[in-house]
Amino acid sequence: MLSEKVVKELISMPCFISNCNRLAYQLHMSQKDASQELLLELLEHRLRLWSNNDVTLALKRDLPSLKWKIKYARKDLVRLSHRDATREHDKVQMMAGMEPHVSSQSETLEALGRLPELFKNANTRDWAESVLRVGQRETLIRFNQTPRQFNNKLTKLCKYARQHRHQQPNSNTKELHILSEWNDLMVDPDTDDNCIQAFINSHQDYINEVIINTSLIKFQGKVLKDFAQAGKDKYTFNELMHTQYIKLEQELKENK
Structure with a gap:
């Protein structure tokens, strides 16, 4: 369990505050309630195995891993x-x-x-x-x-x-939703390989379809299971997702 001092430092982080504000907006609750929900989710799940020293070090070094845990704790709450x-x-x-x-x-x-x-x-x-x-x-x-x-x-x-x-449009809505999530992930400055791996794990069926239907990605298993070690295939995969998003968006516009 984190000490009161460390908790106060944690909830004062700009990243925590911005995710708290977004959570309040997404779930139509007060900032106070959103802050409490986000903190509890972090303490019970994402930061459950972190010690006071771990969190303090991450705060001092402004580590992306802590920001990532805060962001995905918010996403967990919204999903639930x-x-x-x-x-x-x-x-x-x-x-x-x-x-x-x-x-x-x-x-x-x-x-x-x-x-x-x-x-x-x-x-x-x-x-x-x-x-x-x-x-x-x-x-x-x-x-x-x-x-x-x-x-x-x-x-x-x-x-x-x-x-x-x-x-109502329904044929490509799910795919567009996934690709829009991908775009949001790519423009987020806090996104790292761990974030991308979490995204792939959440949409594995769709991602599997994308990489199976191309000869451009040499090591498909790496992209799916070990994105951080996928080398050049990481950039190829990014281009494929972006191209698919532009193509699908254009198709939907033309069908309106």
């Missing part, structure tokens, strides 16, 4: 939040007598992103976002509804969404 919201969404669908739709994290994020396109009415949009983010119980309180009113509204909205699904 969306996973819990998805579970709640499935539950309320079942309450409404519907077949639950098993969504991945990326699909839930896509759903939230598409709300402004699907529902033009601000109140309807806010209600749907509340269901996805916090579930039935909190939504009932926020919108002063009875369970019957909630279920009726959910049934109508799901019917409307199904009828308008053909208007």
Whole structure:
């Protein structure tokens, strides 16, 4: 367990503060709550095996490894939040007598992103976002509804969404989301080989497809399992991902 002094130094880091602010924005919570959640996540997981000396040394040397742990602790919290919201969404669908739709994290994020396109009415949009983010119980309180009113509204909205699904782009959305994440990673000055390896591990099926379908990468296993030691293939892989992003973005624009 880290000492109080080291904890105070940790939460005073510019990197910790910036990730705390972003977490507060992403999960719609206060900065104070975001700071507490991020600190607990770090202490219980990412920094669980770090001693006071380890953290103090990383602070003094401004090591990227510590910044990386803070950044991905925030990402862990966001991912867990969306996973819990998805579970709640499935539950309320079942309450409404519907077949639950098993969504991945990326699909839930896509759903939230598409709300402004699907529902033009601000109140309807806010209600749907509340269901996805916090579930039935909190939504009932926020919108002063009875369970019957909630279920009726959910049934109508799901019917409307199904009828308008053909208007929503879906063929390449997941791929574009992955490639956008990659671009964000590449422009982040704190990104190192460990960050890239974590990204590859999170999207291994897609990355495997990218490198299998090219003869430009000589040692595919290195890129997948040991990116830091992949040599020139690291730069080739970066170019492939960037090229694929530009190509896919252009295709989506042309199909609009």
